Amino acid sequence: MHHRNWLGVIFLLHFCEARVCRSSSGNTSVEQMWRRNENNVRYCIANCLGLTPEAKSKASKTCQFDSSWGRVQGCDSTFIVPKKSKFKLICNMELFRDLSIIIDTPKTSLCDMITLNIAVFNPNTSEMEVAPDRIANVPSTINWAKQLGIKILFNVGSWDAFVMHPKEITKLASDSNAQTTKFIESIYSLIKKFDLDGVYFAWCWPGCTQNYCTNDILRKKVSQFIRDLAQPLKDKGQLFTYLIPGNAAKAGITLGDYFSDIVDVVDFFIFESHLQSGDWAQTAEFNFNLKETKKVLSEYLAIVKSPRFRSKIMFTFQTWIFNYELVGASAKIGGTVIKNSQIKKFLGIRDWCKAVRDNTYDVVRNPETQNYAVKGNTLFAFDDVESIKAKVKYVMSFGSGVVITDMLYDDFTGDCGCGKMPFLRVIANTLKMMCDPLPCF
Structure with a gap:
C-alpha cells in the first residue's frame, strides 16, 4: 500500500x-x-x-x-483557477463593467457567470426596457465575456424599484393575462438583442419588503408564472436562476413548498445567505452568519420535497459591511444585534481589512457564527479567510456554488496587502482548487 x-x-x-x-x-x-x-x-x-x-x-x-x-x-490565494468545475461562481457586476477585475490570466476568468443591470421595468407598458444610462459599455463587456466563456445573465427584479419592484412582479404573477405575456416577451427580446445567456430573477414573493409579507397570491399561480418565465430558456439551453431573498426567507417557508413545482426549470436557487441574520430576523443587518443560515436552510430542506432542490442551492456573499454605533446597550454576538443600533458608516474590504489589524479594536473570530470587531461603542462584523472557507465548504457539501453580490467593494487595488481582489480569489480557489488559501485578512 x-x-x-x-x-x-x-x-x-x-x-x-x-x-x-x-x-x-x-x-x-x-x-x-x-x-x-x-x-x-x-x-x-x-x-x-x-x-x-x-x-x-x-x-x-x-x-x-x-x-x-x-x-x-x-x-497562495493567487493560484490560477481551472475553468472547469462542478461548482459555479456567479459575480454580480451591478453597474461596474470592467471585467479586468475578475480576469486571472488573459484566458481565464475567476467567475463562471456575471450578472448585468441593463433594463428596468416600465409599469406603463408592463415591459422590461433598456436603461440608456446602463448600457454604455454593455456590448464590449458582452463580447469580452463571450471570448472568455463567461455566461451573461441579466437582472430581472430587485428588492426595490431599481430594476423592478417586487410588488410589480406580484401583480403580473397573480393575474396572468396579456400584460404578463408582454412582460415575458420583453425579457426574451432583450436576451436575443444582446445575445445573453439567461436571467437572474430576484423576487421577494409575494411582495415582501422590509420584513412585511402578505399572502395574497395562490401558490399554483406563482409556480405557473415562474414556469412561464423559465421554460423557454430551458428549451433553448439557457439559464434561469432564482434568488431567494434573505429578508423574505423565513416568510417563504410559511407560504408552502412551491420550489418542488419549479425545480426542473430552475438551474440554481440563490439563497441570500448574507442576510439570514439580518432583515428577516428584524435586527440590524449583519453579514453572513453561518449558524443562522444553517438553521433557516434546514427548515427549507425539511419542507421542500424535491431532492433536486438541495443540489441546486448557491450561497451569496457580500464584500461590504456596515459599521454600527451601539446606542444604549451592548451587542449580542453570534446571531443578532440590538435593535437600537445605528449604521454609522459603510465599509468595503479595503477599509475593514485594515481595521481588524488595528490594535485599538477588540477582534473576536468564530467562523461558525460571526467574526466581529468592537472599539468603544462601534462594532462591525466581517468575514476573514477562515470564515469564508467554512461557508464555502458547507455549501459545497450539498449545493452548486457561490454568488458574490457586489464586485465593486472588493479590494481591486491591493490596498489591503493581500493582492488584488482577495475576497473573490479566496472564494474562487476554495470552490475550484485542491488547496486552501493562506490566511491574509
Missing part, C-alpha cells in the same frame, strides 16, 4: 518536473522554474514534501495535506 502511494508521488513529481523542463528555455535554473510555477497545486504538494528550494531551507513545512477534506492546506 505504501509502495503504491510513493510511486504515485514520484510519478506526480516527475510529471511536474518534465513539464517544467519542457517549458524552460536558455539557461533558466531549476529554482527559477520552481518560482515561476509557484501558483499551482503540484508546487504546493512538493513544498509540503520538502522538495522545493524554499522548503529545504526551512525547518518547518509551510503547508499540510488535509486527508479528511482532500486538500492541501496553506496555498
